[in-house]
Amino acid sequence: MIEPVALQDFFITFFSSALIIMAGASYALLFAWSKVNTNLWIKIAAYCSYSILILSVMELTRAAQFQGYWLIISLVMVIGYFFAPIGIWYLCVKTHSDLTITTEEDTL
Amino acid sequence: MNTSGINGVIQKATALYETSQVCMNDFKSWVQLDSSHLSDGQRLAVKYFIVAVILFFAQILFGLLAATQFIFPGFLYEILDFSVNRMIHINAMIVWMLYGFIGCVYWFLEDESGTEIVGLKLGNIAFWVLTGAVTLVVLVYLLVQIGPGKDSSLWFINEGREYIEAPRWADIGIVIVMLIFFYNVVATFIKGKWSGIAGVLTLDLVALAGLYVAGMFYMTNITHEQYWWWWVIHLWVEATWEVLVGVIMAWSLMKLLGVRRKIIQTWLYIEVALMFGSGILGLGHHYFWIGTPEYWLTIGGFFSALEPIPLVAMVVHAVYDTGANAFKNSNHPALAWIIAQAFGNFFGAGVWGFMHTLPQINMFTHGTQWSASHGHLAFFGAYATINIAFFYLAIQHWRGDVWMGSDSQNTWRWKWALGLLNGGVLGMTIALLIAGYEQSFIERAVEGSTWGGYFTAQNHPSFQSAMVWRLFFGGVTFAGFVLLVWDLLTIGKGETRLAPEIIEMR
Amino acid sequence: MNEIPLWASETFWKKTAIWVTAGSFLVLVVLTMDSLSKTSAGSKRVPAYSVINKKIDYQYNKELHKFMPVISENELLFGKEYTEQEALQLVDLGKKTTQAKNCMNCHTLLGNGAYYAPDLTKAWLDKGWVSKEVREDMMMRFLMDPEKNARTFGSNRKMPNLNITEQEAKGIIAFLKWMSSIDTNGFPYNFKTINAEE
Numbered sequence: 104m105i106e107p108v109a110l111q112d113f114f115i116t117f118f119s120s121a122l123i124i125m126a127g128a129s130y131a132l133l134f135a136w137s138k139v140n141t142n143l144w145i146k147i148a149a150y151c152s153y154s155i156l157i158l159s160v161m162e163l164t165r166a167a168q169f170q171g172y173w174l175i176i177s178l179v180m181v182i183g184y185f186f187a188p189i190g191i192w193y194l195c196v197k198t199h200s201d202l203t204i205t206t207e208e209d210t211l
Numbered sequence: 212m213n214t215s216g217i218n219g220v221i222q223k224a225t226a227l228y229e230t231s232q233v234c235m236n237d238f239k240s241w242v243q244l245d246s247s248h249l250s251d252g253q254r255l256a257v258k259y260f261i262v263a264v265i266l267f268f269a270q271i272l273f274g275l276l277a278a279t280q281f282i283f284p285g286f287l288y289e290i291l292d293f294s295v296n297r298m299i300h301i302n303a304m305i306v307w308m309l310y311g312f313i314g315c316v317y318w319f320l321e322d323e324s325g326t327e328i329v330g331l332k333l334g335n336i337a338f339w340v341l342t343g344a345v346t347l348v349v350l351v352y353l354l355v356q357i358g359p360g361k362d363s364s365l366w367f368i369n370e371g372r373e374y375i376e377a378p379r380w381a382d383i384g385i386v387i388v389m390l391i392f393f394y395n396v397v398a399t400f401i402k403g404k405w406s407g408i409a410g411v412l413t414l415d416l417v418a419l420a421g422l423y424v425a426g427m428f429y430m431t432n433i434t435h436e437q438y439w440w441w442w443v444i445h446l447w448v449e450a451t452w453e454v455l456v457g458v459i460m461a462w463s464l465m466k467l468l469g470v471r472r473k474i475i476q477t478w479l480y481i482e483v484a485l486m487f488g489s490g491i492l493g494l495g496h497h498y499f500w501i502g503t504p505e506y507w508l509t510i511g512g513f514f515s516a517l518e519p520i521p522l523v524a525m526v527v528h529a530v531y532d533t534g535a536n537a538f539k540n541s542n543h544p545a546l547a548w549i550i551a552q553a554f555g556n557f558f559g560a561g562v563w564g565f566m567h568t569l570p571q572i573n574m575f576t577h578g579t580q581w582s583a584s585h586g587h588l589a590f591f592g593a594y595a596t597i598n599i600a601f602f603y604l605a606i607q608h609w610r611g612d613v614w615m616g617s618d619s620q621n622t623w624r625w626k627w628a629l630g631l632l633n634g635g636v637l638g639m640t641i642a643l644l645i646a647g648y649e650q651s652f653i654e655r656a657v658e659g660s661t662w663g664g665y666f667t668a669q670n671h672p673s674f675q676s677a678m679v680w681r682l683f684f685g686g687v688t689f690a691g692f693v694l695l696v697w698d699l700l701t702i703g704k705g706e707t708r709l710a711p712e713i714i715e716m717r
Numbered sequence: 718m719n720e721i722p723l724w725a726s727e728t729f730w731k732k733t734a735i736w737v738t739a740g741s742f743l744v745l746v747v748l749t750m751d752s753l754s755k756t757s758a759g760s761k762r763v764p765a766y767s768v769i770n771k772k773i774d775y776q777y778n779k780e781l782h783k784f785m786p787v788i789s790e791n792e793l794l795f796g797k798e799y800t801e802q803e804a805l806q807l808v809d810l811g812k813k814t815t816q817a818k819n820c821m822n823c824h825t826l827l828g829n830g831a832y833y834a835p836d837l838t839k840a841w842l843d844k845g846w847v848s849k850e851v852r853e854d855m856m857m858r859f860l861m862d863p864e865k866n867a868r869t870f871g872s873n874r875k876m877p878n879l880n881i882t883e884q885e886a887k888g889i890i891a892f893l894k895w896m897s898s899i900d901t902n903g904f905p906y907n908f909k910t911i912n913a914e915e
């Protein structure tokens with residue numbers, strides 16, 4: 104069962120949805136960057152992005168009147184968008200990591 | 212009497228034919244393209260690319276006509292009605308993108324399989340059959356337009372189903388041509404060598420063609436009809452097309468940047484898992500309001516909330532690769548369009564898609580200019596861009612692998628084409644976003660979607676001016692297109708420096 | 718340096734891709750079978766075509782918390798009671814005509830299509846047809862000659878003449894009446910029907 108968005112919450116619904124995806128991407132990028140560049144500010148900016156994401160999820164949860172099992176979506180977004188970029192980063196590193204060792208057997 | 216009339220016609224026809232021959236030769240000597248640089252498969256690919264560009268032109272032209280009718284409803288009324296213009300606009304889009312994709316596959320098929328194309332002749336025949344059929348279909352759209360409410364209309368005029376309007380006879384023809392294409396791909400890989408890219412491509416083509424068949428049937432029950440219709444549309448653009456682009460991108464990055472095959476293929480699999488894992492059940496976001504059971508609200512909401520994840524993954528990986536391969540790129544326009552693809556896909560599908568995908572808000576945005584806003588940015592950003600990038604790769608090779616870098620001649624042309632096309636589509640998207648916001652607010656929410664409510668929203672000043680802005684940015688898009696064609700025909704002409712070859716590191 | 722761990726290897730992701738795709742597709746097939754059976758004509762969500770013999774309304778249902786079609790006493794279409802077979806034929810003619818005339822490239826049906834003209838999901842119930850007494854007649858005249866019978870609400874946008882015959886027009890009206898009885902989970906929201914008191 105859903106509770107449609109109230110009239111006065113239209114704008115904030117669009118706005119917070121867009122912000123979730125954009126903050127998620129910006130967190131992912133900044134996180135990746137912070138791994139290759141040790142500048143502390145990048146790390147701080149990454150977590151700033153992530154906190155914007157949390158705020159946006161909270162705002163969307165309110166505006167879209169999530170209740171009951173719909174709250175799972177909010178939870179999945181908060182947790183998923185935190186760990187997904189980390190996972191993706193390690194995937195990048197590990198998939199590229201055989202550069203020195205396996206090149207020989209690869210060319211076989 | 213009669214014979215002299217016929218003679219006159221024949222004379223005129225030969226004269227016309229001769230002039231066109233002269234023009235054609237003039238054109239050929241002007242573009243100075245040397246086809247001996249191309250392999251057999253690439254010559255076939257180039258044919259597909261040329262038709263794709265012509266259809267892209269048709270798309271923009273009829274889009275402009277339809278957009279004009281929003282402002283001047285009397286324009287071409289009962290001559291070329293909105294429905295006709297719009298049908299050609301979106302049909303031309305689907306068909307040119309498919310032509311582009313087929314061209315891309317023929318382009319790299321020999322390279323990837325390490326052998327010659329098995330059914331090259333058959334492939335050439337299929338190209339001409341398909342192109343003839345497309346021409347005929349468009350002529351019937353333009354000249355016959357509609358028919359009586361009988362099966363024969365659906366067989367020979369149009370099926371009246373958005374995006375897949377092509378009449379039934381053409382559907383069957385398309386399926387046959389696709390089977391020939393599929394045979395060529397699979398048989399060539401079997402004869403040559405098989406690879407991960409080949410495997411994903413084969414399975415994806417099976418799915419792509421199979422889905423088309425799901426959209427070929429007539430049904431009285433509109434709920435069932437739309438159920439299958441969305442199988443085609445959604446599972447094409449949010450699953451199989453995305454993976455096809457992934458395949459094309461994988462091969463291009465391997466060639467363009469020299470990324471190793473093993474990494475490329477691992478990432479192709481990751482992308483397939485994420486895309487299909489979120490996209491297949493994401494189909495639910497079209498089953499909220501067509502009569503299907505309530506559980507789709509939950510499934511559609513949940514899985515389409517996941518759909519942006521693969522797009523984020525791609526952006527991160529792209530940035531990582533850029534850092535990992537301090538590459539020397541010799542085709543700047545192609546790379547610029549690939550970057551445009553990453554952004555376009557992310558914003559058009561990821562951000563714009565998510566903004567209206569939850570049923571709590573889709574209840575109001577459903578079937579408004581909101582969908583059009585998303586549709587324009589997503590189709591352009593995800594699929595027009597990658598095709599254009601590939602056109603640049605192709606033209607570089609056709610010119611004999613010349614250097615296309617920042618110090619080449621007339622780089623302003625591709626830069627302006629890039630800016631005008633992207634700026635134009637983005638401008639239209641924003642205009643439609645404003646229109647859609649207003650429409651979902653006034654028509655859907657306040658007025659309850661009645662006939663009167665619809666027109667109250669359409670007559671609102673903000674909607675009206677949004678339509679004017681859309682037409683304006685349509686013009687910007689058109690200017691970008693003209694520049695793009697000019698650039699594609701001339702880029703690299705007179706360039707003598709060769710692009711340093713990139714060695715594929717295995 | 719370091720080996721590729723299993724979870725970052727090509728084979729692992731190949732298998733994952735296959736299983737995820739196959740799994741999702743299987744779930745979709747099961748859901749499709751369920752949805753198709755729950756939405757066949759004559760089901761609770763999608764009424765039988767003979768519903769065109771009945772009065773149809775669309776009202777807010779407090780318990781279900783959404784707008785729902787309400788089907789009640791007899792209210793014949795064109796003064797005739799259709800058997801199930803006749804109703805199917807008439808609605809089928811109407812549906813086919815909407816496709817042959819390309820309605821969907823100006824209008825939306827169930828919210829899908831083009832945005833140049835009003836949504837047709839609940840067109841049968843629209844207040845634009847003034848009153849139930851004149852509705853059928855107005856719809857017939859409009860469909861057969863939309864140019865002369867146009868009401869553009871000040872937009873100047875007129876439906877073109879599509880050479881719709883009398884029989885086809887009847888079919889379209891039957892199709893629209895049947896479509897308005899489909900349970901669309903509360904879309905469109907807050908729609909006030911021709912039956913509602915001012």
Ligand code: HEM
Nearest residue numbers: 448496515518560564565567568577578582586589590593
């Ligand atoms: C490249 C990928 C995509 C393309 C090309 C695309 C294109 C489109 C188009 C053209 C429509 C309008 C269909 C119509 O005519 O009725 C549409 C509708 C829709 N799209 Fe996408 N889309 C893409 C990805 C996404 C994603 C990732 C999401 C969600 C996160 C999404 C959510 C939606 C929704 C909810 C609708 C329905 C709008 C309505 O209710 O009217 N799309 N899409």
Ligand code: HEM
Nearest residue numbers: 274275277278582583586587590591595685688831832833
């Ligand atoms: C000169 C540029 C263009 C103009 C003026 C234009 C105009 C239009 C118009 C008037 C419609 C009908 C919308 C409605 O039903 O109200 C439309 C639909 C559409 N156009 Fe365009 N268009 C242009 C370029 C493009 C491009 C470049 C693309 C994608 C590559 C595109 C993709 C679409 C799609 C997918 C739809 C269907 C949207 C939906 O049903 O939601 N258009 N366009």
Ligand SMILES: [Fe+2]
Nearest residue numbers: 445449494496
């Ligand atoms: Fe979709």
